[in-house]
Amino acid sequence: MEHKAQSIRPFVGAKDFEQSRNFYRDLGFQEVSLTPVLSLFKTGQLGFYLQDAYVQDWIENTMIFLEVEDVSHFWDDLLALNLTDKYKNVKLTPVRVEQWGRECFIHDPSGVLWHFGEFF
Numbered sequence: 001m002e003h004k005a006q007s008i009r010p011f012v013g014a015k016d017f018e019q020s021r022n023f024y025r026d027l028g029f030q031e032v033s034l035t036p037v038l039s040l041f042k043t044g045q046l047g048f049y050l051q052d053a054y055v056q057d058w059i060e061n062t063m064i065f066l067e068v069e070d071v072s073h074f075w076d077d078l079l080a081l082n083l084t085d086k087y088k089n090v091k092l093t094p095v096r097v098e099q100w101g102r103e104c105f106i107h108d109p110s111g112v113l114w115h116f117g118e119f120f
Helices: 017-026 071-080
Strands: 011-013 030-035 038-043 046-051 063-067 091-097 101-107 113-119
Touching (some): 017 030, 017 046, 071 091, 071 101, 071 113
Parallel strands (some): 011 046, 063 113
Antiparallel strands (some): 038 046, 091 101, 101 113
């Protein structure tokens, strides 16, 4: 089957929708508000839907991988944002080397785990 896909946009939940909206804007995503409880967050041609919905097991088991060009530079930019000071539950994990490439991590205010990485 040939998909001819144009994009893929996962749905991400939020424990505190307004706080998560602010977090993702601070992280550099552009927000397109679709309804009072649903926004599209974009970077270039990529995006995801943030919704005002919270199921703890779902959120705490959500992981998203975003490939970046230079993970070391991206990490420095993350640190400069002071997100852990601004948002109570945000956690950062520094760059680590894996056999496939390098990545760093951030937990959003709700507990969603983001992987930012580059492949060798």
